[in-house]
Amino acid sequence: NKDFDSLNETHRRILKLSEIYKNSSSFAGAIKISLNLLGFPIKRKVRIPLLEDEEEKVEKIKNILSSLKLLI
Helix, strand or coil, rough: CHHHHHHHHHHHHHHHHHHHHHHCCCCCHHHHHHHHHHHCCCCCCCCCCCCCCCCCHHHHHHHHHHHHCCCC
16 A cells, blocks of 8 residues: 555654654754754754764764755
8 A cells, every 4th residue: 555655654764863863962952953954054052051962973963864865
């Protein structure tokens, strides 16, 4: 069934996208990094007590977004 296949694919993509949260020190950091990589004019800086993520984590999030073909 096409609808079920489409549903499975969408579910798989959402699960993959949720990996950004595992690759950041905070939920806010993951969102800010992702939006910045997608071209939104958002600074990656987060407020205390949150910590700004290292470039290694940014690169991991970038790879996740790229694998989902969300980055141009």
